[in-house]
Amino acid sequence: MRNALTIARREIAAALASPVAYVLFGAFAFLFGYFFADYLQSFVEAGMRMSRMGGGSGGTLDVNSDLIRWLMASAAILVLFLMPLLSMRTVSEEIRSGTIELLLTAPVTDGQIVFGKFLAAFALYGVMLAMTLLHLAVLFWYSQPEVAPILAAYLGLALLGAALLALGLFFSSLTRNQIVAGLLTFGALLVLWLLEFAGQRGGAGGRLLAYLSVTGHLEDFARGVITIRDLVFYLSFAGFWLFLTRESLRSRRWRG
């Protein structure tokens, strides 16, 4: 663990020393803020329409289910598009510059290297998520949303990010070119996202495709529901790609 933390610490410091991280933070904050403003406006307008029609007509508006839920689902799409940028350089840059040789000859296991890299990317992603708390704070200022579903949604986003970063880490370990790594990751994520629509055809095959869709599993979390099925999916998804990344490093040793 100490070794993984040593690697993660350096990785985070390096990311914060380069403009990439800040551009990414800025882009995420801007886009999330845009979604937030947009949803908030529709929410407020809907509320006003409802009160004009006179309450008690059956429908009520709820901050949790009518605003935060959709906001979190949209955040998932943002995460899907931005994670490749966070993961693409992690390993490929080390391969390109030759620093991978320092890591692979140090008394650390391949697993610790991969986990350290993953921790660093995940921590940076954590910073991005933390920025969105500011928007939610606004909601707490003006209304009383329930806290538990929000925590569930954040747990879902964190798991989604972990899964996507693990996949990105794998593609980053395949090539010395970070752009190629980013594009491969992006392509893979696109396919996994589209599975959600392919899965709507129904049938056993459709159910399998839907199960493999990375964003589909966020829906329950966004509603504030934590299911074992979704937890298992994200954790095993992340574990699978981290394992493959370790194997990829190992095969790089053989090839030199």
Added chain:
Amino acid sequence: MEPVILVDRVSKRYGPALAVSGLHFAVEKGEVLGFLGPNGAGKTTTMRIITGFMPPSEGRVLITGLDISEAPLAARRKIGYLPETPPLYPEMEVSGFLGFAARLRGVPGSRVPGAVDRAVARCALGDVRRTIIGKLSRGYRQRVGLAQALVHDPEVLVLDEPTAGLDPKQIHETRCLIRELAGERTVVLSTHILPEVSVTCDRVVIISEGRLRAEDTPERLVARLGAAGRSREFIEIETEGTPAGSPDRARAALRALPGVASVEVVGPEAAEGARILQVEIEAPDLRTGLRGDRRTELARALLDAGCPLYGLRRGGASLEEVYLALTTDEAGETSDGETRAADGGEARIGNGEETGKAREPAETAS
């Protein structure tokens, strides 16, 4: 006593290509081993196997008795490695990077600052401690690379071409540093620069095409080649220049001696003042039957001819000659090798940059 490094019948295949084949040698404690071979001979591959970067296809490597494949972490902890391109993170400060390298190599947190201070002092990096690595000159980067290799005070140092790309002064400093580091530590360094070997190494392993060609001290390698009769002997004589137009009595006198193949003027020939003549004696023992040191004889001939004698030294077979003989005859380039070797008095290999190039022997005026 068991050797610090044992490379035990190691082979490495990249697909069908055999990069290293049955390499076997040992390095004793405190030794500086020079790993010599042309580019592409398998030097880097061997070093990567020794450092545990890649596993061998066959054979094993023991570091102080620990198998690098079976106890990789314990074995790697004992090694400091400077790869061919120094593994540096350009965005980090020198001290920050060295701290990272120390922690990565398992130095306990409380001892990291001390380890960094020692490495900085050792490699004379005091002035650039807080500088971003990306802004350093090539020479400094190489030194930072060396510092990261020894920051955890390893028993074994593996240096892949530690002086590549440095200027002559930096090369000299690096070699001195390596000599200093030896003793307590065991050093393996690879190079294709020959003088580096005679200056820094106790022992040489010459490899070519992935195979071990020779393993001995630089002096003994030279002696062995000489004894095999492949060598011609060179003697350098410092005498006075001849004014233009007058007969060159010195060269005439020397050429008249038995066994002398040629007398060349080395360096610029000044009309006045000193010049250096290089006398080539063909197969001193075998062909002419003349034995032993010919220096007295040459000196007498020169003085009898009425020429002054300022200095005289024996060149002998050079390490370069040994190297070329061992690494080129498999490839069928012997004649080329000998052309180059013919020019190869040790004193004249100078600072290493020129060894790779084929040099023409000075014109023989006969």
